Amino acid sequence: MKKIAIIGSINMDIVSSVMQFPEPGETVKGLEFRTCPGGKGANQAVAAKRLGADVVMFGKVGDDIYGKQALQVLENSGVDIRHVETCQGVNTGIAVIHVNKEGENYIVIQEGANKHVDIDYIKKIQPFLDTCGLVLLQLEIPMETVKRAAQYCAEQGIEVILDPAPAAPCDGQLLRCTDFITPNEGELKKIACEDDMEKGARKLLDAGVKNVIKKAGAKGCYFINRDRMDYIAGFKVKAADTTGAGDSFNAGFAVARAKGYEDRKALEYANAVGALAVTKMGAQDSMPTHKEVELFMNDLKRGRGI
Numbered sequence: 001m002k003k004i005a006i007i008g009s010i011n012m013d014i015v016s017s018v019m020q021f022p023e024p025g026e027t028v029k030g031l032e033f034r035t036c037p038g039g040k041g042a043n044q045a046v047a048a049k050r051l052g053a054d055v056v057m058f059g060k061v062g063d064d065i066y067g068k069q070a071l072q073v074l075e076n077s078g079v080d081i082r083h084v085e086t087c088q089g090v091n092t093g094i095a096v097i098h099v100n101k102e103g104e105n106y107i108v109i110q111e112g113a114n115k116h117v118d119i120d121y122i123k124k125i126q127p128f129l130d131t132c133g134l135v136l137l138q139l140e141i142p143m144e145t146v147k148r149a150a151q152y153c154a155e156q157g158i159e160v161i162l163d164p165a166p167a168a169p170c171d172g173q174l175l176r177c178t179d180f181i182t183p184n185e186g187e188l189k190k191i192a193c194e195d196d197m198e199k200g201a202r203k204l205l206d207a208g209v210k211n212v213i214k215k216a217g218a219k220g221c222y223f224i225n226r227d228r229m230d231y232i233a234g235f236k237v238k239a240a241d242t243t244g245a246g247d248s249f250n251a252g253f254a255v256a257r258a259k260g261y262e263d264r265k266a267l268e269y270a271n272a273v274g275a276l277a278v279t280k281m282g283a284q285d286s287m288p289t290h291k292e293v294e295l296f297m298n299d300l301k302r303g304r305g306i
């Protein structure tokens, strides 16, 4: 199996559960409060490791207690954190998250150390990237860094999966280095400046992306490239918390690719990982193991559901 590199954010999530989100200017009482490690990069690293991959995390934390806790959880999960750096005098990335009773969320991130994942850092980690067969990138570190990382990996023949979240304009240089881009509906609209899904996906293909995977939440996902368009149905589950749903999907897809699954099978696997992740609270805490995913898929095949 190919080794997976994740270059991205490491956060501490400050999570508050509420019955209903407040309106602007309104105060509501919360139900529950907790802090738990997050960040799209770190979430994807933990998820990929639980699914059985060999995972190296690249990123930065601040010199505070949150950074120590976030790294401890990554290390306990078995993720290689030897190349994660600690920035002095900087706070670890923070995400303030509100989750309502439907499991929907609002997230505000304060970048902290994630902002310091710069091009010099990418130059430094190049020899270690060379040992990986696949890289997973998101947009919670500076765009210039993502571009440089994608360009280097493409030059070295390392497969590039780009999770374009949070959505931001992606220029042609980045898109040309991307093997798979995995936006949800809102992200695709923003990045392609196009409301129609198929037209939006074609715009990204014209800009140089090789394959577009449009995530559609519980409905599953669409796979679009120059030769074909395919719909892969999702799994129906009761959502407790959708935080990290996209991260679990991306990790599931990356692990399936690293194992050499063909596209459709890889996306079915990713849908199952995403479905299981939303049945539990939290981001990293909710990531399923490979065994759990297999059982879930087999149960469904036997028509029992969960």
Ligand code: RIB
Binding pocket: 009, 011, 012, 013, 037, 038, 039, 040, 043, 094, 095, 107, 109, 140, 243, 244, 245, 246, 247, 283
């Ligand atoms: O994708 C979910 C993640 O987004 C959270 O863990 C939070 O840290 C933000 O980065």
